[in-house]
Amino acid sequence: MQFAQRVSNLEISGIRKLFEAAGPDSINLGLGQPDFDTPAHIKEAAIQAIQEGRTGYTPNLGIPELRQALSRKFERENGLSYAPSEIIVTAGASEALHIAMQAIINAGDRVLFSDPGFVSYGALAELAGGVPSPVPLDDHLNIDLDATFEAMDGARAIVLNSPANPTGVVETEETIRGIVEYADDQGVIVISDEVYEHFIYGATHYSAGRYGENVITINAASKTYAMTGWRVGSLAAPQEIIDECLKVHQYILACATSISQYAALAAYTGDQRVVTAMRDEYHARRDLLASGLKRMGFEFPLPEGAFYLFVPMDQDLIESIIQAGVIIVPGPAFGENGQGYARFSYAASRDMLNAALTRIQKLI
Numbered sequence: 462m463q464f465a466q467r468v469s470n471l472e473i474s475g476i477r478k479l480f481e482a483a484g485p486d487s488i489n490l491g492l493g494q495p496d497f498d499t500p501a502h503i504k505e506a507a508i509q510a511i512q513e514g515r516t517g518y519t520p521n522l523g524i525p526e527l528r529q530a531l532s533r534k535f536e537r538e539n540g541l542s543y544a545p546s547e548i549i550v551t552a553g554a555s556e557a558l559h560i561a562m563q564a565i566i567n568a569g570d571r572v573l574f575s576d577p578g579f580v581s582y583g584a585l586a587e588l589a590g591g592v593p594s595p596v597p598l599d600d601h602l603n604i605d606l607d608a609t610f611e612a613m614d615g616a617r618a619i620v621l622n623s624p625a626n627p628t629g630v631v632e633t634e635e636t637i638r639g640i641v642e643y644a645d646d647q648g649v650i651v652i653s654d655e656v657y658e659h660f661i662y663g664a665t666h667y668s669a670g671r672y673g674e675n676v677i678t679i680n681a682a683s684k685t686y687a688m689t690g691w692r693v694g695s696l697a698a699p700q701e702i703i704d705e706c707l708k709v710h711q712y713i714l715a716c717a718t719s720i721s722q723y724a725a726l727a728a729y730t731g732d733q734r735v736v737t738a739m740r741d742e743y744h745a746r747r748d749l750l751a752s753g754l755k756r757m758g759f760e761f762p763l764p765e766g767a768f769y770l771f772v773p774m775d776q777d778l779i780e781s782i783i784q785a786g787v788i789i790v791p792g793p794a795f796g797e798n799g800q801g802y803a804r805f806s807y808a809a810s811r812d813m814l815n816a817a818l819t820r821i822q823k824l825i
């Protein structure tokens with residue numbers, strides 16, 4: 462059978478393949494999602510929405526109350542001023558990334574992103590007809606500004622992701638500002654994926670949208686409120702960008718799930734201590750996992766954000782660890798420059814992390 466070239470060229474994400482191969486008693490440190498349950502008040506808001514029959518299509522942009530709440534959130538937490546009309550409620554950050562690429566990429570346009578970086582960026586750029594253009598990180602796994610500026614020449618868009626998956630690195634204000642300003646000069650659009658913004662341990666998050674008009678801000682309730690399965694995220698940008706993105710969103714989805722939108726409304730307007738409690742727990746887990754691995758002789762800079770450690774190790778050891786029942790993700794799943802690393806997720810209980818450390822210790 463013949464299939465569309467742009468789809469048959471794509472490979473299925475390496476991460477999924479690993480999970481399918483995992484044994485029944487394995488400890489899963491491969492997951493990119495919170496192991497916490499969605500907070501009770503958020504679930505209750507969804508149940509109430511169902512019971513009150515708020516189950517029809519919503520406006521394409523999303524329910525006005527949620528866009529108002531997001532507009533306030535951006536102002537309060539990010540120093541960004543987006544009117545509710547400049548926000549589209551999406552099916553997670555994934556759909557937001559997809560519609561952004563569809564709206565701005567022409568055939569052959571280059572799209573820059575970090576290598577190693579989140580698996581979707583290159584694939585979504587390709588689906589939009591663009592050319593994925595991975596930019597290697599520096600030796601500390603930070604964005605290499607010189608390499609990025611050089612690669613930006615003639616590019617159409619650059620994806621920024623801080624805190625980053627898979628490295629956990631939080632970029633400085635200087636880097637974020639530098640990229641946005643340089644991109645602006647070059648006519649390059651910045652797609653800023655900020656889904657891990659709340660999981661930062663000591664450093665500060667800087668939203669790219671503070672430094673220029675050429676920015677599309679992508680976010681989601683997924684990680685922040687342990688709501689990955691609810692599929693609710695957002696895309697915020699200046700009006701002319703929103704108008705184009707909305708066309709794609711309207712034809713592929715019509716609107717995000719109504720029930721999830723009411724749940725997200727409760728999340729963004731409710732008690733934010735649920736987020737700080739999760740952050741504090743991730744912080745403790747990061748320290749537990751990192752110090753355990755360091756005691757065994759692994760060397761790596763301590764990442765300041767997300768819930769991942771990106772640890773230098775060779776492929777043989779990665780395979781032995783997986784065979785010993787600890788699922789981790791080999792670095793090449795995140796790009797060519799992930800070679801020689803493995804990603805450990807600490808979105809798993811402290812008991813699980815301790816058990817994983819014991820298995821690895823036995824192995825080495």
Ligand SMILES: Cc1ncc(COP(=O)(O)O)c(C=O)c1O
Nearest residue numbers: 493553554555579626681683694
């Ligand atoms: C950097 C990054 N962006 C976006 C996503 C997708 O988020 P969502 O579940 O909201 O689609 C993920 C999920 O792992 C991610 O790590």
